[in-house]
Amino acid sequence: MTDTATHLSGEKARLGAPSISGFTEEGENLSPLNAAEVSSPLGGDASKAHSHGAGAGIPDSSRAGRKTSYNVEDFAALTGREEDFRFTPLKRLGGLHKNELTGAAPEVSFTGAKAVTLETVAMTDARVGSAGIPEDRVSANAWKYAAEAKVLTIPTDSSGEEVTLTFTGTSTEAAASHLVVIAEKNSESVLVIDHVGSAVLAQNIEIDVREGAKLTVISLQAWADDAIHASAHLAKVGKDAHLKHIAVTYGGDLVRVTPSAHFEGEGGEVELFGLYFADAGQHLEHRLFVDHATPNCKSNVLYKGALQGKDAHTVWVGDVLIRKEAKGTNSYEANRNLVLTDGARSDSVPNLEIETGLIDGAGHASTTGRFNDEHLFYLMARGIDEKTARRLVVRGFLNEIVQQIRVPEIEERLAETIERELAATDS
Numbered sequence: 015m016t017d018t019a020t021h022l023s024g025e026k027a028r029l030g031a032p033s034i035s036g037f038t039e040e041g042e043n044l045s046p047l048n049a050a051e052v053s054s055p056l057g058g059d060a061s062k063a064h065s066h067g068a069g070a071g072i073p074d075s076s077r078a079g080r081k082t083s084y085n086v087e088d089f090a091a092l093t094g095r096e097e098d099f100r101f102t103p104l105k106r107l108g109g110l111h112k113n114e115l116t117g118a119a120p121e122v123s124f125t126g127a128k129a130v131t132l133e134t135v136a137m138t139d140a141r142v143g144s145a146g147i148p149e150d151r152v153s154a155n156a157w158k159y160a161a162e163a164k165v166l167t168i169p170t171d172s173s174g175e176e177v178t179l180t181f182t183g184t185s186t187e188a189a190a191s192h193l194v195v196i197a198e199k200n201s202e203s204v205l206v207i208d209h210v211g212s213a214v215l216a217q218n219i220e221i222d223v224r225e226g227a228k229l230t231v232i233s234l235q236a237w238a239d240d241a242i243h244a245s246a247h248l249a250k251v252g253k254d255a256h257l258k259h260i261a262v263t264y265g266g267d268l269v270r271v272t273p274s275a276h277f278e279g280e281g282g283e284v285e286l287f288g289l290y291f292a293d294a295g296q297h298l299e300h301r302l303f304v305d306h307a308t309p310n311c312k313s314n315v316l317y318k319g320a321l322q323g324k325d326a327h328t329v330w331v332g333d334v335l336i337r338k339e340a341k342g343t344n345s346y347e348a349n350r351n352l353v354l355t356d357g358a359r360s361d362s363v364p365n366l367e368i369e370t371g372l373i374d375g376a377g378h379a380s381t382t383g384r385f386n387d388e389h390l391f392y393l394m395a396r397g398i399d400e401k402t403a404r405r406l407v408v409r410g411f412l413n414e415i416v417q418q419i420r421v422p423e424i425e426e427r428l429a430e431t432i433e434r435e436l437a438a439t440d441s
Contacts, residue, residue, distance in 0.1 A: 076367060077303060077335045082147040086158050089151035098150050101329040101361055102299060106268045108214040108242040109188050111152045115159035117187025120213050122164055126177030130203070133165045141165055141194050145220035146248020149274060149303070153246035156216035160192040168201045168229070175203035176421070183213025183241060194220045197227040197255075204230045206424060209265075214242045221249040223257045225279065230258040232419055236431075237265035244270045251311075253279025260418060261288040261317075263298050264431055274303035277311045277340075286315045286347075288330075289415040289428070291435050292358070294323025301331045304347070306340035315347035318415050320408055322439050324357035330380075331363045336373060344374040351382040352411055354439050405436050 080098075081089065092111050094104050104111065124132045135142070142163045148154040168175055181191070197203060207219070223229045237243060243266055251257050261271050275284045284304060292298045304313045319328045330349045351360040364378035385407055393403035412432060419425050 077305070077333050077365075078337070078367070080149060082149050083154060084143065084148060084157055086151060086154040089154055092151055098301065101331075102270060103268070103297060106242070106297065107152075107244065108268075110214065110216040110242065110244050111155060113188050115155060115188045115190040115216055117189035117214065118185045119161070119189040119191040120181040120183040120209070120211065120215060123180045123182070124177070125180075127172075127175040127203075129169055129172050130175055130177050131167045132179075133167075135163050135165050137161075137163055137192065139163060139165065141196065142192065143220075145194065145222040145250040146246075146274065146276070148218065148246065149248075150246070150272070152216050152244045152270075153218055153272070156190040156192070156218050156244075156246070159190040159216075160218070161190075163192040163194055165194045165196065166205070167196045168198055168203045168227075170198040171200050172198075173202045175201070176206075177203065178206040178208060180208045180210065181213075183209070183211035183215065183237070186212055186214050186240060188214045188216070191215060191217045192220075193218070194222070195229075195231070196222045197224060197229040199224045200226040202228045204421060205232070206421065207231065207233045209233075209235050209237055209243065212238045212240050215244070217243065217245040219245065219247045221247060221257065221259075223249065223251045223255040225252045226254050227252070228256045230260070230420075232260045232262065232421065232424060233271070234424070235261070235263040235265055235269050235271065237269065239265070239267060241266040242268050245272070247271065247273040249273065249275040249284070251275055251277050251279075251282040251284055254281040255279070256283045256285075258285045258418070259287070260415070261290075261300060262415075262428065263288070263290040263300070264292075264435070266296070266298075268297045270299040270301070272301045272303075274305065275313070276305040277308045280308055280310045282308070282311045284311075284313045286313070286317075287415050287418045288317035288319075289412055290317070290319040290328055291412075291432065292319070292321040292323075292326040292328045293435070293438065294357075295325050297327045297329075299329040301329075301333075302347075303333045304335070304345065306334070306336040306343045306345060309340055310342035311340065312343075313345045313347075316350075316415070317348075318350045318352075318412055319360065320352045320354055320412065320435070321358040321360055322354040322435070326358040327360075329361045331365070332378065333365045334367070334376070334378070336368045336370065336376060338369040341370060341372040342374055343376065345376045346378070348379040349381070350411070352408065353382065353384055354408070404439075408432070408436060
C-alpha cells in the first residue's frame, strides 16, 4: 500500500513550497491522450503568491485564483495542460468542452414528497445562478446551451422529505442540462439524482442549502456503457446548514463529476462522500473543492474507489482552501483506492491550502494499493476460500461509503452492483 497523510492543527497548520525543482503541487500533464505540442503554461492572470508557497508565474497555483464565469468565452480553449484537465482525455470528452450542445437533454422524472415542488423555468429565472458560478470551460459551455432549467424546492421547516429525480438519456448527441436545488430554511430532506441510459451530457447542478437546513444529495452515475457525462455540482451552504453529498459512479465510458462547496455563514457543515468502481477502459474522475470562506465551519471528505481491468482509470483530486478569514475551521479529506487487477491505474491528489493558523484542525490523506495480504490470510486461515475472501475484503472496503446513504433501496442496488463487478473480476 502507498499512503500519504498530513494532519495540521493550530499554528502548525502551514505548508511550505514544493521541494522538487521544476514542480508545483499541480504536477505535470498526465493524460496520454492530450496533445503534447502546446506552449508553456507559465504565466496567466490567475497567478498569485499565497501562503502555500510562491505561485508567481504558475496559473491556477491557488484555488483562490481560479477563473469563474458564466460565459464560456471567458475560458481559454482546453489543451489538456490545465490543472483542471491534466488527467482528462479530452478526445473522449465528446466535444462537451468545445462543441454546440444542442442535442436532446435527458428526460427528467420526479417521484417523492408532495410538499416538494419541481418547476421548469427559463435560464433567465432569478434562481438560476444563485448558488454557484461555473469554474471550468465545460460547466460554462453547459450554461450557455441549456435550453431551460429545472428548479426543485424543499419548503421551509419541512421534515423527512425524500425525493428522486431520474435523468434518462436517450440520445448520444452532445447536450446540456441545468438543475437548481433549493433547501429552504430549517428544512430536512434527502434527494436522489439517478442518471441512467445513454447520453453525452454537460450538466450543472446548483445546490442552495439555506440557514439551518439539512440536505442529503445522492448522485448516482449508473449510465449505459457508451455514456459521456461531465457534471458540475455547485453548492452554497448557509449559516448552521448541513450538506451531505454522496457521489456514486460506476456506469458510463467517461464520467467526470466536480462537486464544490462554498460556505456562506458560520456554523455550516459539509460532508462529501464518494464511491466509484471502474472496469476496463472506463475513465471515472472526481474533482472536489471545499471553500472555507467564513469562520467556524466544518468539512469532512471521504472517497473510496475500486478498479479492475486493462486501462481502467480513476482520478480523484480534492482541493480544500481555508481562507484568511476562516478562523475556527475544522477540515479533513481522504481518498482510498483498491486496485484489483493489473492494467488499472488510479491517480489521487489531495491539496490543502491554509491562509490562517487560527484553525481547529486540517488534514488530508491518500492511499492506493492492492489487497491487504494480512486480511486475506486471516480469512483464509479460518477456512474461507481465496475467491470469497477477496470479495469480503472489497465489500468491507466499500461498505463505509454505502452505509452513509441510508436509503435502503439504493443501498440494496449498490450491493447488487458491487457483486456484479466482483463476479467480473473472478471471471
